[in-house]
Amino acid sequence: MRRALVGCIALAFGCGPIGLFLVMRRMSLMGDAMSHAVLPGAAVGYLLAGLSLPAMSIGGFIAGVSVVLIAGLASRFTELKEDASLAAFYLLSLAAGVLLVTRFGSQVDLIHILFGSVLAVDNAALYLVSTIATLSMLTLAVIYRPLLLESLDPAFLRASGNRGGWYYQIFMLLVVLNLVAGFQALGTLMSVGLMMIPAVSARLWAQSIGYMLLFAIGIALFSGYGGLLLSFHFDLPSGPAIILLAGSIYAVSLLIAPAGGVLGRYLRLRHLER
Template sequence: MLYDLFWQPFADFAFMRHALVGCLALALGCAPIGLFLVLRRMSLMGDAMSHAILPGAAIAFIAFGLSLTAMSLGGLLAGLVVVLAAGAVTRSTQLKEDASFAAFYLVSLASGVLLVSKWGNNVDLMHILFGSVLAVDDMALCFLAGVASITVLTLAVLYRALVVESFDPEFLRATGGGGAWAHFGFLILVVLNLVAGFQALGTLMAVGLMMLPAASARLWARELPAMLAIALGIALLSAYIGLLLSYHADLPSGPAIILTAGLAYFASLGLGRHGGLLGRWLRGRHLEA
């Protein structure tokens, strides 16, 4: 009974095994990236960047069809253009970085949807926006594993600079700690992981596996290593449980994974040790007593 419930779908169907491995690789890269976005108060930037890749992916789709390589390269180039353009606007005008990204995000989203709607069809648009994790093939798995490996290795190199910049950016600038390079490298990792997530979950869902586990982890721990471990654990479990739900309940796989991560977030919001609503209520009752 337990075997049928928890492992039989992956044992019997290759597409389920591919989806599981792909989502686990995606979680390995997205969870730490999402946590640094939360710590740097850039959570909404992740959402903006997830839409910034859409025009590049749409142009590649129009030119080459549903080609993994072409759409990945197109999305990556579009994301990098938005990163550079938003940075240039921030440095040359009075607009803050969040406002710059929001403007480019809206233009990118509208442009991408317009392109696919004009030269594609509704099925193509749904595939790009929401992905198809059950259609992940060997090439996509290699790409997801490569992005996860690059992310982990790059974060290991940039870890100290990213941690210092997250908590005290002025100190990093004063000591010449390479904050600008670390920031730009981090933004490239954000784009790269969103492009990887786009292959499995689509542009609208990719950011969910990045931000929801990170926000949950923030409510359970205060030390960064513990937060990283918790965010990664929630992301991995969300992928696994979401795929099982999609199989047994006949639900779309991408939304099932993100809703599972969302349930973990709401549970953390209520029960989290550091900032959870239940803990705050109990402390308030204790003080009243």
């Protein structure tokens, strides 16, 4: 439980800001696509070395980066948009990963890779997750302003002489890295949950980017801690408990959040009518 808690804390600081930038760029479903894209690489790493953290992480990272590059090339040299290319490639990746694991492994192996087990996180996984979270925060601190401008007004960034494409590529690498980190604890299907749900909820509670970042990290921290408590006291699977708690916070945010919830919007309309 202690290792699981430390892993959730690291994931909150790494995935929260990444998820918020995905929301701001209207790429919320990109995280889901990329979480599936790492599956075949992780499956190949597992088949070659068993439940080896380095092998599965390296395989997942290579697969995720490959899908990003291939989808980018497809959108550049064809009429397809990047989201359409990613949709096709992530479905192919998911099918390939499931096929590899079920053909050469077992159903238990498939369940472990798809859904993970945060209570099975060991010291090596903690070092990896913490290193990726630290690297993500430092990198975002360096590229924060141009990445924010590229997310909100890419035309102005290009007109000012900056190459927004580089910041986008760096950001996508961070997305893949954090999904690889989340995959170690929550599996490929649920790792994106801790990245996107707190970020979407934060968008409903604040209007400034700084406060959104704080809310995204805070909600992810509370979801990790509260989900582990629920799993301990009610004998629930930890990963789903964490994601469902984050989803419950999102549901409450839809109703009462002041910046974008139903109640906040109603109060603003009443104020304008007066």
